[in-house]
Amino acid sequence: xxxxxxxxxxxxxxxxxxxxxxxxxxxxxxxxxxxxxxxxxxxxxxxxxxxxxxxxxxxxxxxxxxxxxxxxxxxxxxxxxxxxxxxxxxxxxxxxxxxxxxxxxxxxxxxxxxxxxxxxxxxxxxxxxxxxxxxxxxxxxxxxxxxxxxxxxxxxxxxxxxxxxxxxx
Numbered sequence: 001x002x003x004x005x006x007x008x009x010x011x012x013x014x015x016x017x018x019x020x021x022x023x024x025x026x027x028x029x030x031x032x033x034x035x036x037x038x039x040x041x042x043x044x045x046x047x048x049x050x051x052x053x054x055x056x057x058x059x060x061x062x063x064x065x066x067x068x069x070x071x072x073x074x075x076x077x078x079x080x081x082x083x084x085x086x087x088x089x090x091x092x093x094x095x096x097x098x099x100x101x102x103x104x105x106x107x108x109x110x111x112x113x114x115x116x117x118x119x120x121x122x123x124x125x126x127x128x129x130x131x132x133x134x135x136x137x138x139x140x141x142x143x144x145x146x147x148x149x150x151x152x153x154x155x156x157x158x159x160x161x162x163x164x165x166x167x168x169x
Contacts, residue, residue: 006090006168018088025088032081036152038074042067043113043148047141050120050133060133061126064117075110093158095167102154109147116140 009015018024046063049055055063086093093099116137124131133141 002094003168006094009087009090012087014084014087015090018084025085028081028084028088032078032085035074035077035081036155039071039078040148040152042071042074043144047145050116050125050141051138052132057129059125059127059129060120062129064120064126068117091163091168095163096158096161097164098154098157098161102151102158105147105151105154109144109151112140112144112147116144 018028045055046060046067049058049060049063119140120126120133120137123134123137125133125137
């Protein structure tokens, strides 16, 4: 099924355009990287605040309200640019284990972040800058930072990883 999808995608006008317009791939990659920096900056600020390392004068809720909306926009940009990169070379990513590991980590970190924010809303630390986040929230903040770092590594690794046995190269 994945082979059929890659074959179909490889024959679309979008793939043809991406392959033949020299400016598309570098532009899409730059926008993708800029969106990653937006997310990583926001994630770092909020999670380091949860850990009590930075921005101790602001509540976690205030930082979340400030940085979550741009993160959601950046995540949408990442999805769009990622789809364009896949459309440009359908067999490059979809047939590599590291690509699917990256997708799984993205799903996991989105669920982790939603759960973390929901649990923090029930704590005093969400609204009170002087309150400390619960230890479980701090542990989840560390895990979230590590997963985002792993997502970045996996994204870079896609271009160098071998496809799985029998996959089109």
